[in-house]
Amino acid sequence: MTAAEIRSAILEILSDILPDEDLSELKDDVPLREQIELDSMDFLDIVMELRKRYRIQIPEDDYIHMATLGGTVEYLEPRMKDVAAHG
Amino acid sequence: MYDAIIIGAGLSGLAAGVRLAHFGRRVLILERHYAIGGLNSYYRLDGRNYDVGLHAVTNFRPKGAKTGPLPRLLRQLRLSWDDFALAEQIGSKIVFPSTALDFSNDPALLQSQIAERFPKQIDGFRRLTAELLDYDAIDTPAARASAREAVGRQISDPMLLEMLFCPIMFYGGANPHDIDFGQFSILFRSIFLEGLARPPAGIRAILKKLVRRFKELGGELRLRAGVQHLAPKSDEVRVVLDDADELSARQILSSAGWCETVRMCDAAANLSAGANAAVASNEVPGEQPADADPPSGQLSFLESVSTLDALPAELGYPQTIVFFNDSPQFHWERPQEPVDVRSGVVCSPNNFVYSDPDSAPSEGSIRLTALANFDHWNNLPDAEYAAAKQHWYERLVASAVRFIADFRAHVVAVDVFTPKTIRRFTGHDNGAVYGAPKKRFDGTTALKNVFLCGTDQGLVGIIGAMTSGILMANRLLSGGSRSAESS
Numbered sequence: 234m235t236a237a238e239i240r241s242a243i244l245e246i247l248s249d250i251l252p253d254e255d256l257s258e259l260k261d262d263v264p265l266r267e268q269i270e271l272d273s274m275d276f277l278d279i280v281m282e283l284r285k286r287y288r289i290q291i292p293e294d295d296y297i298h299m300a301t302l303g304g305t306v307e308y309l310e311p312r313m314k315d316v317a318a319h320g
Numbered sequence: 321m322y323d324a325i326i327i328g329a330g331l332s333g334l335a336a337g338v339r340l341a342h343f344g345r346r347v348l349i350l351e352r353h354y355a356i357g358g359l360n361s362y363y364r365l366d367g368r369n370y371d372v373g374l375h376a377v378t379n380f381r382p383k384g385a386k387t388g389p390l391p392r393l394l395r396q397l398r399l400s401w402d403d404f405a406l407a408e409q410i411g412s413k414i415v416f417p418s419t420a421l422d423f424s425n426d427p428a429l430l431q432s433q434i435a436e437r438f439p440k441q442i443d444g445f446r447r448l449t450a451e452l453l454d455y456d457a458i459d460t461p462a463a464r465a466s467a468r469e470a471v472g473r474q475i476s477d478p479m480l481l482e483m484l485f486c487p488i489m490f491y492g493g494a495n496p497h498d499i500d501f502g503q504f505s506i507l508f509r510s511i512f513l514e515g516l517a518r519p520p521a522g523i524r525a526i527l528k529k530l531v532r533r534f535k536e537l538g539g540e541l542r543l544r545a546g547v548q549h550l551a552p553k554s555d556e557v558r559v560v561l562d563d564a565d566e567l568s569a570r571q572i573l574s575s576a577g578w579c580e581t582v583r584m585c586d587a588a589a590n591l592s593a594g595a596n597a598a599v600a601s602n603e604v605p606g607e608q609p610a611d612a613d614p615p616s617g618q619l620s621f622l623e624s625v626s627t628l629d630a631l632p633a634e635l636g637y638p639q640t641i642v643f644f645n646d647s648p649q650f651h652w653e654r655p656q657e658p659v660d661v662r663s664g665v666v667c668s669p670n671n672f673v674y675s676d677p678d679s680a681p682s683e684g685s686i687r688l689t690a691l692a693n694f695d696h697w698n699n700l701p702d703a704e705y706a707a708a709k710q711h712w713y714e715r716l717v718a719s720a721v722r723f724i725a726d727f728r729a730h731v732v733a734v735d736v737f738t739p740k741t742i743r744r745f746t747g748h749d750n751g752a753v754y755g756a757p758k759k760r761f762d763g764t765t766a767l768k769n770v771f772l773c774g775t776d777q778g779l780v781g782i783i784g785a786m787t788s789g790i791l792m793a794n795r796l797l798s799g800g801s802r803s804a805e806s807s
Binding site: 249251252253254270275278281 | 343344384386387392395396398400790794797798
């Protein structure tokens with residue numbers, strides 16, 4: 234998957250978890266928690282959805298890289314380069 | 321082999337099932353009874369719908385709210401607010417001999433009532449409220465402190481303290497007299513700060529929604545399938561049913577209660593539990609060790625539903641819930657008498673704000689609940705049981721109408737359930753409504769592939785029960801192996 238595909242995959246997960254949030258204005262370089270209501274259980278949900286949909290295992294020590302949308306894409310890009318985007 | 325077998329199709333087991341099935345696990349829920357729900361259930365009798373269990377859903381948050389246990393729970397289950405469509409309470413009351421406190425889903429009402437009736441206590445009450453708000457059930461599940469001591473530091477008037485404890489103990493007190501301050505905080509916030517509500521169709525609306533979602537996700541549910549015993553092996557648990565059918569699962573999540581689940585495990589497994597105890601090593605001081613024999617709970621209820629020929633409001637009962645107590649001291653203990661009629665909870669399912677009048681219950685009804693003694697009801701000969709129910713129903717109503725309008729002339733039908741009924745439907749020892757006095761906040765047992773959810777995991781109420789199932793499902797999902805991945 235390309236960086237753009239990964240970004241839209243994350244947005245799709247976010248919109249499933251947080252159906253009431255407007256995600257269209259989400260900034261890549263500002264922590265997600267400052268932009269949307271996202272508690273620790275929701276955050277874990279993102280990790281679990283990534284595992285379910287793309288078989289990506291993210292160790293707990295790496296959660297620190299996932300504070301922003303941009304950081305998450307950057308972190309996932311090398312790990313998902315061989316993953317096919319969902320049709 | 322299943323990835324997970326869940327024991328009990330109550331709110332916690334169903335919520336856990338939805339979550340596990342959503343993430344692709346092969347899940348089976350086993351329910352001993354012919355009906356789902358456990359403590360919070362429903363039935364039909366003589367053409368009428370009845371609810372058993374909690375009178376109201378706590379933790380109310382309006383549509384669109386993003387924070388708090390209810391929105392979090394809806395997100396975790398991928399449900400929308402409209403799936404429960406909660407109707408808010410009209411207003412409730414705590415009545416003691418010489419004074420009463422009204423409260424509603426606007427916390428300012430209770431504050432102003434305390435300021436008016438206990439002017440010297442209002443500053444302490446405000447400090448207590450602030451202290452409670454800092455407490456998060458998920459991040460710090462075990463505060464490990466006496467609520468009577470913690471609340472007593474802020475509230476010096478003994479009767480006000482008892483008045484605040486009365487609703488909290490009725491809605492979640494597993495121990496006599498006192499409660500853990502962490503649990504007190506959760507209950508206080510859920511009742512007094514967030515508030516009470518009801519799905520228009522009652523508890524069945526929530527249970528049916530969970531079952532439908534669970535089945536859509538591929539989950540299996542078997543009724544009349546009680547678990548006889550569990551035989552844990554190294555990587556799986558063999559499950560033997562009452563009818564001798566055998567199943568196996570990688571992990572077991574049991575809502576049957578802590579001691580009840582330990583008893584299901586093979587004696588041989590219990591002997592080796594000591595060796596496995598290191599698995600559950602994150603002990604909190606004061607918490608029961610995982611391999612100890614946990615004591616059973618003792619507190620149970622007699623519950624009654626009176627169907628009326630008029631709406632309660634027309635008979636002078638406008639409140640949603642009234643907690644009454646007939647002396648300055650509130651007694652939360654296993655009664656010596658069959659039923660402790662000194663104190664109780666009155667609730668009318670009619671008195672909620674139903675946005676669609678057609679969705680409101682068509683007949684008037686009043687529910688009445690009080691503490692009861694399990695042994696008395698359990699040992700009663702069959703021939704005396706029905707008469708005893710009628711006798712104690714009448715005594716309890718006679719006690720309640722000292723505090724609310726006398727509705728006795730308008731009763732057209734009555735159903736009463738006792739601690740024996742609660743024992744049958746929940747499987748809890750002694751019909752203990754809120755389970756064992758000691759909780760396992762992390763849901764672990766001495767066995768590495770057997771986990772607890774539900775009331776003995778330490779969360780109470782309808783929202784708490786579902787949250788418990790979600791927390792434990794997440795624990796299983798983040799730790800355990802998964803057949804789909806390993807195969």
